[in-house]
Amino acid sequence: MQRSPSSYPIIWRVMDVLETTFAAVWPKGGGKFTPYLMLTPAIVLVGTLVVGLLYIGDSSLRVLDRSTFLFSDYWTLDNYIRALSEPFIFTVVWRSLLGAVIVTIVTLMLAFPYAYIMVRTPSSFVRKFLLIALFLPFFIGQVVRAYGWLIILGNQGIVNDVLGLVGVEPLRLLFNYPAVLFGLVQYMLPFGVLMLAPALTAIPEEIEAASGSLGASWVKTMTHIVLPMAKPGLIGAGLVVLTLSLTDFAMPAILGGGTQDFIANAIYDQFFRTSDQGFGSTLALLLIALGSILVGIIFAVFGAGTLALDGSRK
Amino acid sequence: MNTNAIPAQTPAVSASNVAMQFSDLMAVKDANFELENGRFLTILGPSGSGKTTLLRMIAGFLKPTQGQIFINGKEVNAVAPNKRSVGMVFQKLALFPHMTAAQNVAFPLKMRRFDAKKIPARVLEFLNLVRLDGLENRRMNELSGGQQQRVAIARALVFEPDLLLLDEPLAALDRKLREEMQLEFRRIQKELGVTTINVTHDQREALVVSDQIIVMDNGEIQQDASPTQMYRTPHNPFVANFIGVTNLFDGKLMSASAEGAEVHVGDLTLSGILRSSSDASVLGSQARCAVRAEQIRIAAAPDALGTLDLTFQGVVKDVIFEGERLLYELSVPELGDEPVRIFHHDQNDFATHDVGETVHIGWMNRDLHIFVAS
Ligand SMILES: Nc1ncnc2c1ncn2[C@@H]1O[C@H](COP(=O)(O)OP(=O)(O)OP(=O)(O)O)[C@@H](O)[C@H]1O
Numbered sequence A: 001m002q003r004s005p006s007s008y009p010i011i012w013r014v015m016d017v018l019e020t021t022f023a024a025v026w027p028k029g030g031g032k033f034t035p036y037l038m039l040t041p042a043i044v045l046v047g048t049l050v051v052g053l054l055y056i057g058d059s060s061l062r063v064l065d066r067s068t069f070l071f072s073d074y075w076t077l078d079n080y081i082r083a084l085s086e087p088f089i090f091t092v093v094w095r096s097l098l099g100a101v102i103v104t105i106v107t108l109m110l111a112f113p114y115a116y117i118m119v120r121t122p123s124s125f126v127r128k129f130l131l132i133a134l135f136l137p138f139f140i141g142q143v144v145r146a147y148g149w150l151i152i153l154g155n156q157g158i159v160n161d162v163l164g165l166v167g168v169e170p171l172r173l174l175f176n177y178p179a180v181l182f183g184l185v186q187y188m189l190p191f192g193v194l195m196l197a198p199a200l201t202a203i204p205e206e207i208e209a210a211s212g213s214l215g216a217s218w219v220k221t222m223t224h225i226v227l228p229m230a231k232p233g234l235i236g237a238g239l240v241v242l243t244l245s246l247t248d249f250a251m252p253a254i255l256g257g258g259t260q261d262f263i264a265n266a267i268y269d270q271f272f273r274t275s276d277q278g279f280g281s282t283l284a285l286l287l288i289a290l291g292s293i294l295v296g297i298i299f300a301v302f303g304a305g306t307l308a309l310d311g312s313r314k
Numbered sequence B: 001m002n003t004n005a006i007p008a009q010t011p012a013v014s015a016s017n018v019a020m021q022f023s024d025l026m027a028v029k030d031a032n033f034e035l036e037n038g039r040f041l042t043i044l045g046p047s048g049s050g051k052t053t054l055l056r057m058i059a060g061f062l063k064p065t066q067g068q069i070f071i072n073g074k075e076v077n078a079v080a081p082n083k084r085s086v087g088m089v090f091q092k093l094a095l096f097p098h099m100t101a102a103q104n105v106a107f108p109l110k111m112r113r114f115d116a117k118k119i120p121a122r123v124l125e126f127l128n129l130v131r132l133d134g135l136e137n138r139r140m141n142e143l144s145g146g147q148q149q150r151v152a153i154a155r156a157l158v159f160e161p162d163l164l165l166l167d168e169p170l171a172a173l174d175r176k177l178r179e180e181m182q183l184e185f186r187r188i189q190k191e192l193g194v195t196t197i198n199v200t201h202d203q204r205e206a207l208v209v210s211d212q213i214i215v216m217d218n219g220e221i222q223q224d225a226s227p228t229q230m231y232r233t234p235h236n237p238f239v240a241n242f243i244g245v246t247n248l249f250d251g252k253l254m255s256a257s258a259e260g261a262e263v264h265v266g267d268l269t270l271s272g273i274l275r276s277s278s279d280a281s282v283l284g285s286q287a288r289c290a291v292r293a294e295q296i297r298i299a300a301a302p303d304a305l306g307t308l309d310l311t312f313q314g315v316v317k318d319v320i321f322e323g324e325r326l327l328y329e330l331s332v333p334e335l336g337d338e339p340v341r342i343f344h345h346d347q348n349d350f351a352t353h354d355v356g357e358t359v360h361i362g363w364m365n366r367d368l369h370i371f372v373a374s
């Protein structure tokens, strides 16, 4: 049946016009280069980053003359020597690294059961509750959340008030290493759960039932079947949490109160407090190297294939 | 096989008034059956009839909301799956993708604490049994569909369970491979003598492989009988219609006795054998007659059907070529509006009747099953 064009829905007609215009501007749909053209925005973005990195690389090779506040016009490795020899930097790097590793392990340990229950619960109410509880912190944002912890854990905070009721002297719960790690774990948990949930959904329930009927207890099913099958998800979640924690700024700044700086805080200080752009750049490159080495080690140990990035695997 | 002296009269599996209630749905209602040691039972029924639910209760994944299940005479309602001696092959196989074929088969042996030194030999023995020798180090995504089926069977059998459960593991295979695997199941089952419960909605498979068949519909067991009994003496119209292709005619019961019964269908009187178990078949009540497509004869001239009890005239509406047989659809005004379906197997004469042709059909009264609505 022939219909007059005007009887088509308006959105179809708009699409038609767009298509005709596009075909006029770009005959034959651009041929085989179209897919690459679609990559341009991403390439431009990454390219800008590379340019920025080149600048940072350049600055990292110039030292600041503290009497004139000018940068040397020659290249030198002084900044790198300083970064590797200054005990303070070593402390900060070690603190960040150890913190990131602890936070990753604790987050995965907490996120796994959370994601497992969320995926497997037969009750849609429980599932929705867990999902909302997961997304709520995202809406609040990191700084507000950290500030919330100040209110709860501060010297005059809620926790100390309650402890005071039972006669406990106020405790210093803030501005120490555990407080920062605590805040980071709390911040990372949703990322961990969100990365793990799809991996667990991909494991059919029948597989677990099969394991049970073959004689495996619940614990054995977890350790022999579910955990190995969830490995790509665990590694993916681990990578995200590890790199985000390693480079975190807000939690150490707010919950550490300046006493528990991570690398990002040290970089910030160099750029915006001491205005030593050269040394700041050196630290920034150090952080990038550190992160790359960590990710590289994880890939080397588990193989990129485990992340399902390897095209040949189903 | 578990050879500890099980008294011969104790059934390997039995269910007593078993029911499963999901929130708003009775998936299985009041199921009762017994299965003898070493026999092969098939649960047959349309999709959603509760077959998987019944099987999952026997495996221990679901707890019946009512009734008891016994394995070797022991009530198992409260026994967890991993404490039952039941091997199961799942509808979707549920093989472990991160393990090789050998590791999959070794898994139940490790979990059930078999002597670690004997495991490799035993795994090989069972991979041989399912004819997978040489493929033991393949992962699941490196095996074909049929080979995966075999791994699943070996894995379910390797720990010598008292009972093997098969939940339509063949449904996804193409017909040729499926028929091959059906015979394979039967061979292995005979070789090991393991009591087996198989679920399917393929009636041919049920007739070919089973010692005993249970037909389910709507969560209820419709009939529990041997394949020949199920085929020859269906208990109700559902069973008659589900096994084979069957013509059904509705009418009123006019007379009933042990020898036979009579039903008025329109202006006709059909004679047949009363199959309903209810003795209180009230004369004049609604009755349903069933006659199988392969038990109706068809011929161009009436004298070829001289030996039959009852003959009709009809017009060919459709002819479907099915290879080893022809399916005719006929309009027979005396028998109502529904087309009458007839299988013609005689390949010697290839006397095909054309669409529109007037033909003669007929059957023997002993082939007409009469059911009274209870
Ligand atoms: N966990 C469950 N919760 C609620 N209803 C269920 C559940 N499992 C099955 N059912 C319902 O119970 C009925 C029987 O399901 P079952 O899986 O036993 O059917 P089946 O005979 O195995 O069908 P198929 O041949 O399609 O596999 C269906 O109506 C199904 O929707």
Ligand SMILES: [Mg+2]
Binding pocket: B051, B052, B053, B091
């Ligand atoms: Mg099923």
